[in-house]
Amino acid sequence: MRTDELIAVLARSEEAVMPHASQRRFAIALGWGAFGTTLLMAILLGVRPDLAEAVRLPMFWVKLAFPAALLAAALVAVLRLSCPGVRLGRVPAMVAAPMLAIWLLAAVVLLAAASGERDALILGHSWRSCPFTIALLSVPLFGAALWAMRGLAPTNLALAGAAAGLLAGAGGALIYALHCEEMAAPFIGTWYLLGMLIPAVLGALLGSRLLRW
């Protein structure tokens, strides 16, 4: 087939393209993904029993704000990385800022604590399970984000996969924060972050295989 013939074939278009396709695709995917993650949390874990008292503590909101800020940054990142030729702009700073903020808070907490208490502030009582539970909860969002991206056109596949993974991890951590009773910044800055990075690294590894177009 000659190129002119191909162009004629492609241009014999019958209908208009709906604008904002990538935003709509991610809205649908993340709706289902968030539903799946919430369902998984409800079945496996449930919210913490003292939630009503916990909401009065500032640290409870810090614990939600940290993954929420990363979720917002990852959302901007996936939208940009899904469309050819769109630059990342301030996205790297948006990803770095919440991490730096929680580490700063963790450093302040650790410096103020007596030396015997520091291990407990970092390890809490659930450090072994926390990262893996967050990664497990992120599975529905991870699948949904990759599905959305597969219908779009990422050109940096590893980075796009990592952003999809971070999005899923941050969503999983946000939901998990409603169950988990750890309240120390050093714990959040270590194990929550690790939990979010598991799907991000997995996304980077799978991206070049799953996101090709």
Place this chain on the structure above:
Amino acid sequence: MSASEDRLRDLLVRGLAGDAPAYHACLKELSAYLRAFLRRRLVRLPDEVEDLVQETLLAIHIQRHTYDAGQPLTAWVHAIARYKLVDMLRRRAVREALHDPLDNESEVFAASDTEATEARRDLAGLLEQLPDRQRLPIVHMKLEGLSVTETARMTGMSESAVKVGVHRGLKALAAMIRRE
């Protein structure tokens, strides 16, 4: 350069809104820019140029929903052409054939080449390999120029199945090219 950017963007935006002649003119002009852009970068693989022009045009068509009208068209087209070029070179493991740096996106509209050589890849032959529910809508609608309604009547498919068939068929065609 910026004149062609503005004109092409206008044509594409009208094309995406359903203006088929504008879309045709846009693809036609883009193909000439792509040909020149790819020919400069495939000096050692001149036979690949026309196949890659076709593959990139197909990708532009399939991914046209990822273009945002507020975005420079140059950057969008360049990113797609570059992705398809690197993908092809990776497939052929001939990265050393890359002479020019790929990073200057303004170059994508720098030269235009309307002299198409013969494509080596047989798209019509690949089309034959598609299942009927994808092949027939493409043949009737796209090659013979029938409308959705006429195609639906001829094939006994529903109108939405015809539209889905065209869309999936073109995507399957692009996937076959990728696996070649």
